Amino acid sequence: MVGRRSRAAQRGFVVEQIRRGQGPIEARHGVPGRALAGQVLSYRGYRNERGGLARLRLVPSLRLNLDFSVGVRPWLADSGTVPAGAVYGMRSDPAMLVRSEGEGVLVELTPPGAYTLLGVPMWELANLVVDVADVLGPRAEQLVERLGETPGWRARLALLDNALAVRAEVGPRPAPQVVGAWHQLCRSDGHIPIAQLADEVGWTRRHLLTRFREQIGLTPKTVARVIRFQRALQLLQQPGIRPSVGGVAQVTGYSDQAHLTREFRALAGVTPARLTGA
Structure with a gap:
């Protein structure tokens, strides 16, 4: 299950x-x-x-x-x-x-x-x-x-x-810069700064935000939040001995357990324990 x-x-x-x-x-x-x-x-x-x-x-x-x-x-x-x-x-x-x-x-x-x-x-x-x-x-x-x-x-x-x-x-093709930014966000687990992301694809931050939102659906900053949320959720749902919420917060880039819990409430509407059935 x-x-x-x-x-x-x-x-x-x-x-x-x-x-x-x-x-x-x-x-x-x-x-x-x-x-x-x-x-x-x-x-x-x-x-x-x-x-x-x-x-x-x-x-x-x-x-x-x-x-x-x-x-x-x-x-x-x-x-x-x-x-x-x-x-x-x-x-x-x-x-x-x-x-x-x-x-x-x-x-x-x-x-x-x-x-x-x-x-x-x-x-x-x-x-x-x-x-x-x-x-x-x-x-x-x-x-x-x-x-x-x-x-x-x-x-x-x-x-x-x-x-x-x-x-x-x-169908239309997404810009190579948007695809590159998407993969960079995913590879970094949502930790790459948006300014650095814009520099790496050769666009201004504003232009990246506009095109990324058009071709992905959310802003790069929001996608980074979703990536970290999904990574934390997968760790909390892994089979066997599950890590603590505080431990998952530490390895997924949240400042502490309270920060992770606030993000789960904002993005999923419930606490980590409720969402994972722990």
């Missing part, structure tokens, strides 16, 4: 409650084709039988998600039903999602890849769950319908992969 919970947190979902329905909870995983390398991380088909329910906390992560639901749609606690085809933008604050009986496919995207595949300024999607048709147009509605009509996980995942590969051919 710890391993599954950790992987879900990396996708931006933390399971708070599971109620099994009249049948098994099913999951199927798929690998994207070569045309989508660096853009699509994975496909995950899911099914929850009648009477089942999953209560999920949305937390900041380094991924965007496309969610195509078949059957009963999930809903957000503060804003109602989620569209059958939904884009989950980069987050810097929490939200609660409830998924009932039904099935669907979750697509994990890298932020630079999402810019190419979705073709809109990423800041427009930040902290939102948006109808995929509002982003991709009427063809997205047709794709949602075809997924519902297509039997079998393999055929559904192939349908999605082909549709996204077409988008990848025509």
